[in-house]
Amino acid sequence: MTGAAQMLTVRVPLAVRKQRGGRKLVLTPTSTASWGSSAADTTLVKALARAFRWRRMMEAGRYSTIDELAAAEKINSSYVSRLLRLTLLAPDIVEAILDGRQPETITLPGLMEPFPVEWERQRGAQAG
Numbered sequence: 265m266t267g268a269a270q271m272l273t274v275r276v277p278l279a280v281r282k283q284r285g286g287r288k289l290v291l292t293p294t295s296t297a298s299w300g301s302s303a304a305d306t307t308l309v310k311a312l313a314r315a316f317r318w319r320r321m322m323e324a325g326r327y328s329t330i331d332e333l334a335a336a337e338k339i340n341s342s343y344v345s346r347l348l349r350l351t352l353l354a355p356d357i358v359e360a361i362l363d364g365r366q367p368e369t370i371t372l373p374g375l376m377e378p379f380p381v382e383w384e385r386q387r388g389a390q391a392g
Contacts, residue, residue: 304364308372312361315350346376354383357390366390 280288318333327333330348334341353361353375360366367390380386 304362305366305371308361308366308370308375311347311372311375312350312353312358315347318344318348319351349379350375352381353379354386357383357386 282288318337321327322330322333327336330344331341334344337344357366357370361370370390380389
């Protein structure tokens with residue numbers, strides 16, 4: 265075998281799963297058992313955290329208007345307004361998002377669109 269190259273081929277069964285937000289998750293044979301459970305959508309969780317933080321800041325009187333808050337955060341006031349609406353989500357929907365149990369229909373771009381403020385109507389909109 266002097267000078268002769270040997271080739272070894274290793275095959276590992278992998279599955280690629282597209283997650284919310286377009287990210288891809290590579291699942292190895294040992295992780296495929298968790299295929300049905302989903303991790304929290306970090307983009308959505310961060311957006312919720314940001315929205316609730318901004319609401320607390322406004323309620324505490326740190327900023328008196330959305331424009332003032334947006335200027336301090338150096339972002340568009342329209343974006344701040346749309347993200348602040350996330351604080352109107354039903355508590356069980358927020359909890360599901362934080363736990364990664366929300367339906368795949370719940371995405372940040374979808375929640376940036378107007379949604380009903382009544383919690384029962386929110387639940388109905390997410391179910392269907």
